[in-house]
Structure formats: C-alpha cells, structure tokens
Amino acid sequence: MNQSDLYNQCFEKVFQTHEVKNLRYKECPLWDSVGHITLIAELEDAFDISLEPEDMMSFSSYKKGIEILQKYGVDI
C-alpha cells in the first residue's frame, strides 16, 4: 500500500466514512476531540512517527495533515 492510501485508510477507519478528502476538525460528527486523539494515535502507529504537540494541535483538516506529515518524511 502506498503512503497516500495508508493516510486515507486511517481517516476512513477513525471517521467511518469513505469521503475523507474534505474533512475538517469539528465538521464531521466523529471528528471531535476524542476522534482527534484517536486519529493522531492511528497515524503515529501507521507511519511509525511521533508528532510534536504543535503539530497535533494544528492538524485541523485532511489537507493540513498532509502538509504536517510531509515534515516527518511521509510521502503523500
């Protein structure tokens, strides 16, 4: 699986939807603070990385998340 698919899979699993590309924090019923921490844990596991606090907290959308993960060498 390429990294882009893996990234999508994390979102699909945590937020239980296939329409992930326009997801933003608090705009989807499952992406609340609980969903947020679940997503971060899922991504850290999947890519074997450890996000800095600032990055966890500015991870506000699907698109923003791509920018953030690129800093950690994830190629999406």
Next chain:
Amino acid sequence: MVLTDYIESFSDNILAITDSGDFVRYKEIEILAKQLSGIITEKVLVFDCASNTIGSLVGYLALQKLNAVPLMLSDNVDKDIFHSLVKIYEPNYLWIAQDKLSRYCENVESLLEYKDYCLVKLYNVNHDLNSDLALLLSTSGSTGSSKLVRLSYTNIVSNALSIAEYLDIKVTERPITSLPMYYSYGLSVINSHILKGATILLTNYSVVQMEFWRFFKEKEATSFAGVPYTYEMLAKIRFGKMNLPSLHTMTQAGGKLSKELVEFFAQISIDKGFRFFVMYGQTEATARMSYLPCDKVIEKPTSIGIAIPNGRFELRSETDELIREVGADGELCYSGPNVFMGYATSAQDLSLGDFSGGILKTGDIAHVDADGYYYITGRKSRFVKIYGNRIGLDNIEQILKSRIADCACTGNDNKVELYVTQHPDFDVIGYISEKVHLHPSVFALHVISEIPKSESGKILYAKL
C-alpha cells in the same frame, strides 16, 4: 437567594471575554434581564441550548435572575432527543444560538435577540413550576435520557459557595471554559466564579486545538477544569512542556483519573508551581461533593478527598447500617445543601418539592482511611463514566434491544461491551455510537453463544 443576587456589586467587572476579543461586563445581565422581563412575566420553563459564548452565558444568568427555569442542553443536542424532550416537557421558550435555530425549529420567529443568541416562543401552557426550582440538568448528556435532575436555588448557590471557598476563588481569577456549560461540572466552574465577580474566558475550542492555548496565553487564564479524558489528552500533547505562567489552578472531576496520571500531573503542578485538585461529584449533588486538597495529592493520589465545606460523607452497609471502621467498604452517602430536589420524568414532576431531604446515596462503593480521606472502590449501579459523561448501561441496552432482541451491555469507565448471540446484519457499533453520541472506539461487540440469565430471566452481568 438566587445566584444573581450575589453579583450586584460587580456590575463594572468584566464578566466574560471571548476568543474573538468580544467582552461584556456584569451589568449586561441586568440589562438583558430587563429586556427579557417584557416577555417573560412569570415563572416559565426554558430550553437553553448552551455553548461557551456571551449570548449563552448572559442569557443563562438573566434567566436565573428572572426566576425562569432553564433546562441546560448542548447546542448540538441530537434533533430526535431535542424533539422528544420538547414533547415531554412542553417548554414555554427556547434560548438558542441564532444560527442553530433552523436546525431544531421551523417557522418560528425570535422574540428577542442578544449577541449570538435569541429567544423563541414554543408552548403557550401554564406550567406549575415549584417555586424553589431553579434549574434542570440532564442525567446523562449524550444518551439523551428524558430523566432530569431538579435543582433548587439553594442547591446552586450553596454548591458554588462551597467550591469558591475550598478553591479560594478570588475576583482576579480567569477560568477558561474547557468544558461545556450544560454539563454540571462546566456549569459549576461558571457559577463558583460568578459569585466572586471573576472573569470567564469563553471559548468553544478544545484543548487539542492551537487556538485554545493561544487564547489561554493571550488572556492569561488562571485555571483550567478537565475530566479524565481531558487529562489523557493533555498528557498526549505533552502538557508538561507548555509554558503557561498565568496558570494557578487545575481541577479534575467527572470520573476517576488513573493513579499514574494523577501523579504525573501532581508532579507537573509542583514543578511549575500551580495547584492541582482532584475532585468528586455528581449532577445529583449539583456538581461537587468532595475534593482532595492539593497538598495531599502526592500522599493520597487515589483518594477523592474529603467532603466539601457544608457537606458530609458517611458509609452505609447493604442493610443501611452506618459503617465506622477504617478501610471497610460501604455505599458512599453524602448529605449537604447541594443535594438535588429529586428527578423529573414528566412536566408534572416540575411542580414537586424536595424529595431527597438533603441526602444522596451515590451508588459508589467506598472506604475511608484513618485520616478521614475517602476512596472509591467500585460502583453499585449500572453506570459508567466515559469522557466525563454518565452513561447508563441499561439505557444503551434498551437502544440495542430495539434492533436485536437478545443482547446485553456491560462496561467500565474505558469501554462499553455489547453482547449479542447472532452475527448482526448491520453496523451495530456505528448505530449505537450515533445514537448515544460516543466515539465508536468506546464500544466492543462480542458475538457469544448465549446471554447468561437467571431462572427468572434476568441477565447475569457478572457472568459475561
């Protein structure tokens, strides 16, 4: 006395500041109450869809001042739950964010607008509301139980006074709203600070968002309240590394925080020089029943502490005998002026007076140590606390039963276990999670051959 009777001398103090930079003074409560009094001329029932905004806060306080009875709900309350509550209780008015109104009501006009909120007329009925009744809270915010907690003016004021006393709340305090207002703990933070004329920092951002901490630092928040899950999140976002020089007090309630995390935050509080309080309460006690003094956290990290000022704990056996021995388990019973009047399950119940006599059987099993500190060891009733919400396992079981006849539900404060006897043909976890507004990861589904039952057909939960 009504909460708002205490605040008349603070009229020029700043009541609240929002994350968008807006602010209001205490006198706005009086001004709004005057405007509302043109419409609300008697004791009425109001559904208050609360959020952490100025309109919501000033509205709640103005309604208190007018002796109206608000039922505090989330501004995102599920539509079906909202309508079933409306049908049962027939509220006279609705206080709601203007941009949320169309979600819940069609073809209604607002009678009055204040900041982001508005007042809407719903039922033209004359409720017989008990004259002591001040406020209604839901017993379980997210499962939308129609059972409500009836709180009196004395309940609210006495609990706020006790909290302000043991936390030593001063006028210079600036608590940041990290909890929703419809939740008894979140509301208690507001009530106990209002009494002292302090300034509430209002935000709907969550601790996992940068904007929350930016607001925290910019407006120099002095205190912070969280449920166990908030503290778990804080640990994950490495709270210890944050530089928050204005922080003076952190409080935790809404369920048991693990010993490791209590110790973790106690250590941070010592290193950084703020106070960390572990506390215990229930909506039925308005909010708070006990607190662990911050200088005892290291010594007794698993304790819920001692009863709040004007409250008292005792332990009772199954046969209702007083337990006096140190270390012996019994049901934790609390008495104090903050114990609720009773429950309501219908509009008629709102006329009822005090049913509790100031005594609350908490349903928690506890013991006391030689120094008089209490420790919870278990729970008598079928409730769990998830993310600070009291979740009735029977309630979840009922929801599941509507789709699957043979099922059972158990759980602890981390997980709700669902048991069925046949492979379901639909997404059970998705269904339940949507109904009760909890994240799917909270639930686990088990397909077993048989649900263990007694001869009389009662489910034997201990055998699951």
